[in-house]
Amino acid sequence: MTTETHREVVRDLGAAAKDASRTLRTLDRAAKDAALLRMARVLEEQQQNILEANALDVAAAEQAGLEPALVDRLRLDEGRLAGVVAAVRQVAELDDPVGEILKGWSAAQELQLQKVRVPIGVIGIIYESRPNVTVDAATLCFKAGNAVLLRGGSEAVHSNRALGAALAQALAEEGLPAGCIGVVPFTDREGVRHMAEMDECLDLIIPRGGHKLIETVVSLARMPVLKHYNGVCHVYVDATADLEMAAAISENAKVQRPGVCNAMETLLVHRDVAADFLPFHAARLQELGVEIRGDETVCELVPSATPAMAADWPEEFLDLILAVRVVDSLDEATAHIARYGSSHTEAIVTEDEEAAERFLAEVDSSTVLWNASTRFADGGEFGFGAEIGISTDKLHARGPMALEELTIYKYVARGTGQVRS
């Protein structure tokens, strides 16, 4: 297909999404939930088609020699598809954020003003292999009253088309425009470029995937981007920490699921407790398969540790590797975090309330915790009922993003003929 035809196809999908967003904007909760439940039913009915399409993707990935972990992320089976469908039913049960009156007041000349939550409009999602994102992202955007344009990765192209077809069928059965959920039918970089340039249709792009994909979207996008770069999360064990608690939190933050963004990458330990804490805790982590990369003091206390290199401090290992540094003070800990962290999630373990409150105030991360594991920085754990991602941006949405973060507001004024003097 030529670039020109590509662009036209993407533009037509964008225009259809923009049209559909006008319908979606005023759809009430009952209509949206009915459509969501219909999507769940059609996904169940289409199970065989979907799994067959997925099998094509999995076979192609295996043939292309993709890493087993990536092939596994791509794979759908009856159980996983049931999980996807259950998530759709859960989205239907969530409260509708649209229409919430955030504030109401009487302004100049008794003009009655309200700040009302409304959908954003049209959201583009650019993502990689996991096909469940197609359904998760589409249904969350839909519930928040947004049209969505989905551009998945080439590895999942058959799965995404089959899932998209099921969602389209459900929309049609509910009498809703197909533009509510658009699936871009090709998966090369050109599609990304065309989407990134369509600021007349797309109000927002959310890229989900590797650093390179996100960099590309950020540099091309003419519209706002909500993104997740790194999660270089820290746990700081303060001088007055309960060391049993510190060990439990550090172990949980590092080991429970090392490949996710809210896992700990660097452990900072106050010098006063380093000798008491590090040898027994490091031994436990090493038992669990963790490689320790420590500064000089750490290597003295833990002879089996590898010396840390400069490149280890800003690194997101996403693996059973932990950088460990001994610091002289809370200030040194927060300075380390400011320099090397990614403003995602940091925790302090301390019995000193004043130190804790200073850490919570001074550390500029989307989530800061006192005496709890970094692994709690998660839409599900926060009770949001869903998550479209975790933002490391500082505008609009920070941290776990769910339905509210897919909305914005407008000002509504009701008057009696007021003119400005």
Add this chain to the structure above:
Amino acid sequence: MTTETHREVVRDLGAAAKDASRTLRTLDRAAKDAALLRMARVLEEQQQNILEANALDVAAAEQAGLEPALVDRLRLDEGRLAGVVAAVRQVAELDDPVGEILKGWSAAQELQLQKVRVPIGVIGIIYESRPNVTVDAATLCFKAGNAVLLRGGSEAVHSNRALGAALAQALAEEGLPAGCIGVVPFTDREGVRHMAEMDECLDLIIPRGGHKLIETVVSLARMPVLKHYNGVCHVYVDATADLEMAAAISENAKVQRPGVCNAMETLLVHRDVAADFLPFHAARLQELGVEIRGDETVCELVPSATPAMAADWPEEFLDLILAVRVVDSLDEATAHIARYGSSHTEAIVTEDEEAAERFLAEVDSSTVLWNASTRFADGGEFGFGAEIGISTDKLHARGPMALEELTIYKYVARGTGQVRS
């Protein structure tokens, strides 16, 4: 100065701003207000320096043959400077948005969560001629706990330096880092490019100026941009409108201050009332100097009107020119607005509550009004006490932006040793 030196100077200012933002983040209200009142006093003390610097800019602008209206925007005098200083004292009186607990709840395993309002960090402001923006923007960003990097226009370079020096002196007297308010000392396009690329220091850019400046910033910026494109605002006179009220609102929206973004550019009139409304109202507008550009029906009812061209409908005249169109229905009115409007501000005049509520819900503008003039879409009129601009974006902030819009939030968790299972 070479490009390389340019870049270094801007980067140093950015790094200083980022450092300063760490201090500003935890500054309490009393300290911020004391600094603001000090800024007001130093601006008064430095009046002579500032006005002399401004005189250089005005003389250069006149010599360069700048339009009188632009020269006037550039000019400061004792009265205008007193206005700038009064605005600073007003900012000191505004409530501090930082620290507000937006939400508090108990999450998984009784983890105590709060969503707390915090500063954004470092904000870049790129603006054109009016030197008062230097002080307005700096003090609003400061009150919301943000460091700011200001890049003004070349016409106001002497004024901006003098104002920046006064603000720097006040910061120094309060023992605050100079990086809180940075003034980029050169005004060419290179400075814009360097700022736009500094996404490691700048969390947000707000461009204030003409369409071309904003386009440049949007295409270069690697960080979020909050911007104001056009204000193509509409008033729709519905079939059941009180025609006296409609005339008063339309006149106010067009004539009271035609050069501002919330002035009406297009009047839409329902066919049922066109013959009753348009001849008398058009005559009144023409008396006030307004040029009417109408569609066919309008030109029949108002023979002195000029026929409207296709280019008139999406045009932001910012002048005593009004496009007028007769529509057959509310749907035709909202479709016209969706097609040609800029999602800024639209008003309906009607006695029919159902029609009004449909308009308020269906029109996707940052401010929608029923029976009131579009001129009310303004931070001051809304009671925000200040305004840093009006956003036509759909992320983070929409419509009038004041202190709250210069903040974001973070999640703060206080636990007792919780780990995730």
